[in-house]
Amino acid sequence: MKGQxxxxxxxxxxxxxxxxxxxxxxxxxxxxxxxxxxxxxxxGASSSHYVGxxxxxxxxxxxxxxxxxxxxxxxxxxxxxxxxxxxxxxxVTIELVKELLGLPxxxxxxxxxxxxxxxxTCLGTARQWWGAQKGINIAMDGITAHIPVLTATAHSSSIKxxxxxxxxxxxxxxxxxxxxxxxxxxxxxxxxxxxxLDGAPFILISSAGTVNTVDFDDFNAINALKKxxxxxxxxxxxxxxxxxxxxxxxxxxxxxxxxxxxxxxxxKWLNVPYDSGIFFIRKRHHxxxxxxxxxxxxxxxxxxxxxxxxxxxxxxxxxxxxxxxFRALPAWFSLMSYGKKGYQQIVENSVERTRELSAWIxxxxxxxxxxxxxxxxxxxTLRKQxxxxxxxxxxxxxxxxxxxxSPTLYRGKKAIRASFVNWQTSKEDIDFIKSALEKTLEQF
Ligand SMILES: Cc1ncc(COP(=O)(O)O)c(C=O)c1O
Numbered sequence: 001m002k003g004q005x006x007x008x009x010x011x012x013x014x015x016x017x018x019x020x021x022x023x024x025x026x027x028x029x030x031x032x033x034x035x036x037x038x039x040x041x042x043x044g045a046s047s048s049h050y051v052g053x054x055x056x057x058x059x060x061x062x063x064x065x066x067x068x069x070x071x072x073x074x075x076x077x078x079x080x081x082x083x084x085x086x087x088x089x090x091x092v093t094i095e096l097v098k099e100l101l102g103l104p105x106x107x108x109x110x111x112x113x114x115x116x117x118x119x120x121t122c123l124g125t126a127r128q129w130w131g132a133q134k135g136i137n138i139a140m141d142g143i144t145a146h147i148p149v150l151t152a153t154a155h156s157s158s159i160k161x162x163x164x165x166x167x168x169x170x171x172x173x174x175x176x177x178x179x180x181x182x183x184x185x186x187x188x189x190x191x192x193x194x195x196x197l198d199g200a201p202f203i204l205i206s207s208a209g210t211v212n213t214v215d216f217d218d219f220n221a222i223n224a225l226k227k228x229x230x231x232x233x234x235x236x237x238x239x240x241x242x243x244x245x246x247x248x249x250x251x252x253x254x255x256x257x258x259x260x261x262x263x264x265x266x267x268k269w270l271n272v273p274y275d276s277g278i279f280f281i282r283k284r285h286h287x288x289x290x291x292x293x294x295x296x297x298x299x300x301x302x303x304x305x306x307x308x309x310x311x312x313x314x315x316x317x318x319x320x321x322x323x324x325x326f327r328a329l330p331a332w333f334s335l336m337s338y339g340k341k342g343y344q345q346i347v348e349n350s351v352e353r354t355r356e357l358s359a360w361i362x363x364x365x366x367x368x369x370x371x372x373x374x375x376x377x378x379x380x381t382l383r384k385q386x387x388x389x390x391x392x393x394x395x396x397x398x399x400x401x402x403x404x405x406s407p408t409l410y411r412g413k414k415a416i417r418a419s420f421v422n423w424q425t426s427k428e429d430i431d432f433i434k435s436a437l438e439k440t441l442e443q444f
Contacts, residue, residue: 004044005401048424052406056271057422065333066273074326078314090328096335101244104257107280111327114277115238115265116157121279121319122261123161126203126232128288133201139292151205152177152185158205183210185217201230209240212410214375219255235259242269245343271423272330289318350376350420356430366441370415378418379410387414397440403433
């Protein structure tokens with residue numbers, strides 16, 4: 001993606017729609033049309049100069065795997081290998097990701113479109129678990145009760161999941177965030193909120209990597225609560241879960257092995273192409289997943305009862321989708337090609353490059369960090385300017401297509417985010433980004 005603009009002037013007029021011809025124009029003409037009219041409007045999101053949102057690049061091995069995914073065009077469902085063996089490869093890939101992240105054998109998992117759907121898959125099973133504590137089968141009978149969900153820093157996608165799951169985003173019980181500059185769950189306030197529930201079961205959503213400061217909740221402290229309280233513990237590790245790949249940073253996820261469910265994202269630090277998210281749920285909960293996602297009245301989809309066994313499972317009875325892309329293949333290609341050291345290097349390089357740019361920003365007279373840089377994200381702003389100027393600065397920076405950063409709000413103030421998860425980011429890329437910032441700063 002070198003050379004392709006990484007952002008587009010939003011004022012550029014969009015390409016026109018051509019009429020659908022009777023006979024079609026042929027693939028060569030279509031490629032020409034695409035190149036001339038559409039690619040100038042596409043952003044090079046896999047470029048190492050694109051540091052907006054949290055967007056990984058695509059490793060060469062993942063690209064090859066993705067081509068094979070399309071060429072083979074499997075509908076990845078039954079592990080038994082009747083019809084195809086893609087579901088078995090998905091299971092194997094889940095095992096590899098567990099190995100990479102130091103997760104115990106106690107987890108099963110699968111691939112979905114992204115972290116939003118992973119959170120949905122996990123929280124759907126959590127909802128069924130909560131019903132089971134009350135003697136209700138929510139999948140069959142629906143929700144008639146208020147399900148307490150506690151969180152301090154849930155990502156918007158988890159809140160969206162509560163809406164989609166009928167739990168209700170308004171029913172969230174907000175736990176305080178610690179004082180100071182961390183985006184972390186306040187354990188004292190959590191204890192107060194739990195006490196108020198008077199022993200009732202609940203769901204707890206915690207974070208492994210918040211979007212501004214990449215902070216991690218205290219998983220050992222949460223784990224300790226498991227001994228005395230009855231709750232489903234979900235961790236959203238979409239952003240920071242891959243810190244587990246590095247001996248330098250794996251302490252950040254210490255204790256997460258005891259969670260009931262975990263989300264990580266493939267199209268972030270795993271550097272496989274969109275769309276790719278991964279969920280993990282403890283194997284001992286697999287019947288709850290099965291109750292939630294089973295296809296109960298479609299004999300043509302195969303024998304359902306055997307599908308409840310993990311050895312003969314069919315993914316379509318354990319997660320929301322029925323038809324499924326062979327999404328594990330790009331991840332398998334990449335994991336097998338680069339191994340543990342390869343991913344350790346990607347993670348450590350991302351953090352080093354982040355720190356390099358962060359230190360430079362700190363030394364600039366016109367820029368300042370608004371939050372400490374802890375791992376692989378920088379939150380910064382213009383030192384002396386107001387919110388509208390910050391928006392203008394970001395607009396100007398992105399406008400000429402050299403780099404792309406995204407906006408954020410930190411403690412009520414507008415700021416800019418630069419997030420590093422791309423496998424290709426080098427020292428030269430950081431110099432390039434610095435000079436793009438310098439050039440834009442001349443106008444402010
Ligand atoms: C912590 C966290 N959770 C969930 C998501 C949603 O991920 P996706 O866009 O893959 O659905 C994101 C996306 O940035 C995230 O940072």
